[in-house]
Amino acid sequence: MTTALLEYKNVHKIFNQSMVLKNINLTIEPGMVVGLLGKNGAGKTTLLRSALGLIEVDTGEVFTLGENPTQLNAELKSQVGYVPQQAFGYEGFSIREALDLHSSFYSEWDNTLELDWLKRFELNSDDMVENLSIGQRQALALIMAMAYRPKLLILDEPVASLDPIARREFMLDLFDLSLESGSGVIFSTHITSDIERVATHVALVKDGEIKLFNELDELKTSVRKISFTNETSVNLSDFDILNKQNNAAIISGYQDQDISGVNHVSTLSLEQLFVELHS
Numbered sequence: 001m002t003t004a005l006l007e008y009k010n011v012h013k014i015f016n017q018s019m020v021l022k023n024i025n026l027t028i029e030p031g032m033v034v035g036l037l038g039k040n041g042a043g044k045t046t047l048l049r050s051a052l053g054l055i056e057v058d059t060g061e062v063f064t065l066g067e068n069p070t071q072l073n074a075e076l077k078s079q080v081g082y083v084p085q086q087a088f089g090y091e092g093f094s095i096r097e098a099l100d101l102h103s104s105f106y107s108e109w110d111n112t113l114e115l116d117w118l119k120r121f122e123l124n125s126d127d128m129v130e131n132l133s134i135g136q137r138q139a140l141a142l143i144m145a146m147a148y149r150p151k152l153l154i155l156d157e158p159v160a161s162l163d164p165i166a167r168r169e170f171m172l173d174l175f176d177l178s179l180e181s182g183s184g185v186i187f188s189t190h191i192t193s194d195i196e197r198v199a200t201h202v203a204l205v206k207d208g209e210i211k212l213f214n215e216l217d218e219l220k221t222s223v224r225k226i227s228f229t230n231e232t233s234v235n236l237s238d239f240d241i242l243n244k245q246n247n248a249a250i251i252s253g254y255q256d257q258d259i260s261g262v263n264h265v266s267t268l269s270l271e272q273l274f275v276e277l278h279s
């Protein structure tokens with residue numbers, strides 16, 4: 001049996017009397033790259049920060065590398081990589097100095113990977129961190145989180161400020177790294193095409209709930225939009241109904257079968273699905 005890299009069991013979190021995580025159940029295993037998709041304020045950052053022990057959940061349990069994330073020992077901490085949404089410190093340091101200090105905490109630091117990525121992101125080691133653009137800081141934060149090949153990589157909108165070329169390269173490498181080294185990745189993003197390009201799974205968060213968690217391939221084959229004239233003449237008992245309004249529904253569990261009473265069945269891109277689930 002493989003130990004899950006990250007597991008949420010019936011997790012709830014309340015902030016100011018508002019439930020921002022509602023009964024989250026999610027398991028990430030080695031080789032999985034999970035794209036976390038949700039509107040602003042849906043709860044993505046709260047979900048990710050609770051995996052790092054930065055937020056304590058109110059009910060339910062989180063297991064990061066099999067342990068309570070608020071009590072991870074140094075060894076386990078060094079197997080988790082994290083890039084937060086906000087840029088980080090290291091003012092007064094050059095990139096070289098910042099990387100030297102940072103890498104000294106990780107015995108598994110891969111200097112070749114570091115150099116390779118500095119080159120790809122076109123970062124100059126002599127530049128001072130405080131003079132970097134937001135995108136360059138984000139690139140440096142990514143190198144810092146990845147170059148020790150963590151088992152679990154947690155990225156909160158990691159590529160939002162990267163240009164499309166850097167984003168594309170980073171995303172593809174992310175996937176390779178995860179598969180090669182048996183790591184797992186969870187990343188939040190608003191860019192559905194990034195999820196379609198690199199993720200193995202997608203978790204769609206709406207109002208603090210995971211509305212959908214699927215393998216991406218499975219999602220393409222089994223989620224459909226159907227339209228009908230008369231709802232009472234349609235039997236949808238074989239499907240999960242993800243959303244329904246007027247004379248249309250989004251269903252999961254579709255297997256090419258005929259559904260009586262349905263006029264039209266259409267596939268959805270991830271972006272279309274996201275929009276449909278919020279309409």
Ligand SMILES: Nc1ncnc2c1ncn2[C@@H]1O[C@H](COP(=O)(O)OP(=O)(O)OP(=O)(O)O)[C@@H](O)[C@H]1O
Pocket residue numbers: 015016020038039040041042043044045046047
């Ligand atoms: N420390 C906090 N105290 C009070 N409320 C909080 C706190 N952190 C988050 N929230 C609230 O929890 C909800 C979820 O926030 P969260 O940052 O997890 O959303 P998100 O999906 O990451 O959004 P975005 O895409 O804009 O980054 C929001 O309503 C936010 O205001």
